[in-house]
Amino acid sequence: RWGYGKEDGPSVWYKNYPVAEGSRQSPIDIVPNEASRDRSLDPIIINYDQCTSINISNNGHSVVVEFNDSDDRSVIKGGPLDNPYRLKQFHFHWGGKGCEGSEHTVSGTGFASELHLVHWNAVKYKTFGEASTAPDGLAVLGIFLETGDDHRWLHMITDVLYMVKYKGFNPKCLLPSRLHYWTYLGSLTTPPLHESVIWIVLKEPIEVSEKQLGMFRMLLFTGEEDDQRLRMENNFRPPQPLKGRIVRE
Numbered sequence: 001r002w003g004y005g006k007e008d009g010p011s012v013w014y015k016n017y018p019v020a021e022g023s024r025q026s027p028i029d030i031v032p033n034e035a036s037r038d039r040s041l042d043p044i045i046i047n048y049d050q051c052t053s054i055n056i057s058n059n060g061h062s063v064v065v066e067f068n069d070s071d072d073r074s075v076i077k078g079g080p081l082d083n084p085y086r087l088k089q090f091h092f093h094w095g096g097k098g099c100e101g102s103e104h105t106v107s108g109t110g111f112a113s114e115l116h117l118v119h120w121n122a123v124k125y126k127t128f129g130e131a132s133t134a135p136d137g138l139a140v141l142g143i144f145l146e147t148g149d150d151h152r153w154l155h156m157i158t159d160v161l162y163m164v165k166y167k168g169f170n171p172k173c174l175l176p177s178r179l180h181y182w183t184y185l186g187s188l189t190t191p192p193l194h195e196s197v198i199w200i201v202l203k204e205p206i207e208v209s210e211k212q213l214g215m216f217r218m219l220l221f222t223g224e225e226d227d228q229r230l231r232m233e234n235n236f237r238p239p240q241p242l243k244g245r246i247v248r249e
């Protein structure tokens with residue numbers, strides 16, 4: 001249906017998902033000195049200590065780790081959020097080589113990869129599906145990955161990328177040391193591109209090794225029954241027009 005290739009990639013998503021040309025699409029290019037300081041913005045609060053990962057899977061677009069979101073055991077709150085948002089899953093976007101791969105860019109510069117932790121507003125909405133079409137339904141925490149030393153905990157993902165089930169991974173260990181962020185109103189960056197996301201992009205990247213990133217690239221877009229093997233890489237959407245939106249910090 002949709003993908004990242006020539007015929008089914010971001011430049012043609014508008015055909016089946018007209019909202020692709022909407023007024024709050026993501027990702028965007030973040031220009032730090034054009035961000036406006038909002039003193040009413042509190043620090044974000046991340047409570048992932050009781051989180052329960054239920055599985056890891058390749059959904060044909062990325063590698064996704066899903067969590068039990070039946071209660072408020074792992075939530076993000078504060079910052080631009082009026083309610084606690086429940087962690088539902090996290091996934092990554094990456095490139096085929098070091099310099100590009102992230103979805104958001106900073107003054108035109110991309111990172112090697114970007115981690116998205118997808119949360120939903122379970123106070124106002126009964127299900128993720130309902131929240132996913134509401135303007136304040138989702139909150140996605142974006143974390144840039146830059147290449148450097150091995151990441152102490154990322155190996156728990158890269159080591160099990162070929163397995164389906166594993167337990168007890170706390171995504172808190174993927175957070176950088178400082179939680180300074182940019183925030184703006186945007187959308188899912190993959191179809192259905194719902195304009196329902198309050199984006200919180202952390203300023204500080206985490207460091208991962210080229211070898212660890214290489215493990216992601218061994219994943220395939222295609223199924224084992226498909227005749228052609230398409231390596232999963234460059235699963236990122238390019239920056240979209242700001243259309244008058246303000247990025248706050």
Ligand SMILES: O=C(Nc1cc(S(=O)(=O)[N+](=O)[O-])cc([N+](=O)[O-])c1O)Nc1c(F)c(F)c(F)c(F)c1F
Pocket residue numbers: 059061062063064091092116118129132133140187188189190191192194197
């Ligand atoms: O749950 C979703 N997670 C998700 C979001 C993004 S995202 O890049 O758009 N994002 O927001 O981080 C990327 C990937 N991924 O695997 O690459 C994801 O798996 N997407 C999603 C969906 F699949 C639907 F069919 C739907 F109706 C809906 F409302 C959704 F929100």
Ligand SMILES: [Zn+2]
Pocket residue numbers: 091092093116189
């Ligand atoms: Zn994403």
